[in-house]
Amino acid sequence: MTFFFYSVVITTWWLAITLYLLIKGKTIAFLKAQPLAGAQPSVAIIIAVRNEEDDLEKALQSVCNLSYSNYRIIVLNDRSTDCTPEILATFLTHYPQLEVIHIKDLPQGWLGKNHALYQGYLNSNEEWLLFTDADVEFHPNALSKAMVYVDKNKLDHLTILPEIVSTSALLNSMLGTFTLLFMMQFRPWAASKPKSKASIGIGAFNLVRREAYERAGTHQLIKLRPDDDLKLGNLIKAAGFRQDVLVGKGYVGLEWYKNVPEFVNGLMKNSFAVSGYSLLKTLLGITFILLFIALPVPLMLLFGTNTIRLMACLILVFQAAYMATPVLPNKWWHALTIPLGGFLLAYITARSAFITLKQKGIYWRESFYPLDMLKGN
Incomplete structure (x- = not known):
């Protein structure tokens, strides 16, 4: 019984x-469904890299080829010991919108990635900041469509649920269970509701208005958080700013991990x-x-x-x-x-x-x- x-x-x-x-x-809209033409305020795309030689070239190529007309790329090389510096040096000769900053030391009390992203902010002056990862690939129109959505909905923060792919069939099936639990725990569809406690932030695409980022406390308040992307979204929502989420299928994607181990x-x-x-x-x-x-x-x-x-x-x-x-x-x-x-x-x-x-x-x-x-x- x-x-x-x-x-x-x-x-x-x-x-x-x-x-x-x-x-x-079904209430979460798709990035690909958004219109293309609209305002294009200045954006600093901030990428922290450390020993990313396997994925960096392809991902950075997609960022450098965005159709957006008013953006700059700031790459923070956080003490890489592989071929990452050489890859970045090659890109510098071809893309004038790219700036590379080499970080040699990590201050006490910081995680490396969080410190690198914060340094990217300090070296920028753009109206918007896009924090992203070194393995994320963008459709050329991804940023343009995102900014149209942000402008139309008067947002301070937009994050994207990326399309996660893997060559491992077993891992792909495991990701099904992970995304199921993720949706149940974080309820991304509720992040846009001011009265809801739900908040969202995804490391692949955290687009935030500079003023909102500063007033929410910046990465200084989460300098030791391994889940910095989620916590950044939490800070912005807690500070009273408007945030929302889109599905990035076909427009923002990455191979999160290559296998189950x-x-x-x-x-x-x-x-x-x-x-x-x-x-x-x-x-x-x-x-x-x-x-x-x-x-x-x-x-x-x-x-x-x-x-x-x-x-x-x-x-x-x-x-x-x-x-x-x-x-x-x-x-x-x-x-x-x-x-x-x-x-x-x-x-x-x-x-x-x-x-x-x-x-x-x-x-x-x-x-x-x-x-x-x-x-x-």
């Missing part, structure tokens, strides 16, 4: 959450930070993932009655319907890997907390940051 009740609760929850996410997801190691660095380094929040999050995401379908199919197995099949239908939504870069059959993705994300979350607590801090780009210092920020 207890297992039957659990199965009913889980099936009802999946029906409700699927309808909720499908309805709310890279995905695990990458998320391991900041998963505990997202919970504010709270062990209680982390344990609650892991429990939720296991009970509602990873375990239900396998348990119901393996140990349930025929009625419970039917409910498990209904859950799979709900999940497949959500995975097929055009907002996400997923396939319907990625629903079959949700349990595996759930176990993987629970493992990442648990191990991130365990390692951080065990070593009483985190290692970030070869530098160690004590937990007390991280919590203070």
